[in-house]
Amino acid sequence: MWMATPIPIPHVTTTAEQEKPPPPPEEPTPERPQTEPPPSETSPTRAVLGELKVSSVTPSSVGLQWSVPEGPFDSFTLQYRDAQGQPQALPIDGGSRSVTVSGLSPSRRYRFHLYGLQNGKRIDRVSIDVATGTAEPEEPLLPSEEPRPEHPQTEPPPSEAPPAQAVLGELRVSNVTPSSVGLQWSVPEDPFDFFTLQYRDAQGQPQALPIDGGSRSVTVPGLSPSRRYRFHLYGLRGGKRIDRVSIDVTTGEEEGQRDGGMD
Structure with a gap:
């Protein structure tokens, strides 16, 4: 009787190759480092007012003039208080460099403030104090020139005579x-x-x-x-x-x- 003899089969173990992870994506390298700030960070040119000066003075008016060394303004506003203490604002075109303020009172000190405006906002201010001229006073009579009545008063007093x-x-x-x-x-x-x-x-x-x-x-x-x-x-x-x-x-x-x- 034949008996089957088992034949040993060698055990073969296979190891799967370890998968390599994909390389990280390459980040772009700037060619040149950024040296200039973005346009939004660039500050605009600031307009500047020059000194406010007096060009003329009368008992009822004051002339003022100024310069604009840097950057134009859209417009100006001159502010002051009148003889009654009420605030006054005089709008002035942006191309002007002088103004005459009329309707003032004689022998009075005024403070003027000139504002330069851009896009509706006050950018700069200059101020000046000016006294208006003196009105010509009436010359009073000297004591020796005052009239003295030599005769008794026969005419009615001035209060009784109707004024002309x-x-x-x-x-x-x-x-x-x-x-x-x-x-x-x-x-x-x-x-x-x-x-x-x-x-x-x-x-x-x-x-x-x-x-x-x-x-x-x-x-x-x-x-x-x-x-x-x-x-x-x-x-x-x-x-x-x-x-x-x-x-x-x-x-x-x-x-x-x-x-x-x-x-």
């Missing part, structure tokens, strides 16, 4: 420029204590110019070219308005307008 009605003559134009108007008038009857000239400026703000009672003419500065103004001259006595005359005047044209705007 002061009257203003016609208001006329003496000269016109693009930025000023000269006016003159007469007083046919008894004199006034003083006068007041009223008008509205280019921004529509009311202006009042006090004038000495002995004056018969006035020049109104700081006006805008080719603009129609209405002037009202009031004569005052005893602090009351006694009479009024008015006139409409159009200022002259600038040279560029007269040439038709051609270069």
Whole structure:
């Protein structure tokens, strides 16, 4: 009888090759290091105002001028307080370098603040203190010149006599420029204590110019070219308005307008 003899089979063990992980993605290397800041970090040029200076002074007006050493402004604003303490703001074009402030009171100190604006924001400010001129005072009589009655008073006292009605003559134009108007008038009857000239400026703000009672003419500065103004001259006595005359005047044209705007 045959018996099967088992044949030993060698045990073969296979080891799977270890999978290698994929290499990490290559990061881009900048060719040149960044040396300039991004545009958003670049600061804009800051506009700067030069010194505010006085160009002219009268009893009723002050002329100011300034420079802009760096960067233009969109516009300017001049602020101050009038004789009654009320704040006033005068808008000025960005191309201007001077302004005349009219309607001021004589012998009074004013503080002016000039603001430079860009995109509606105040960028810089300069200030100055200016005193207006002194109005010509009436010369008082010396003690030796005061009249002394030699005879007893026979006429009724002045309080019993009706005061004469002061009257203003016609208001006329003496000269016109693009930025000023000269006016003159007469007083046919008894004199006034003083006068007041009223008008509205280019921004529509009311202006009042006090004038000495002995004056018969006035020049109104700081006006805008080719603009129609209405002037009202009031004569005052005893602090009351006694009479009024008015006139409409159009200022002259600038040279560029007269040439038709051609270069």
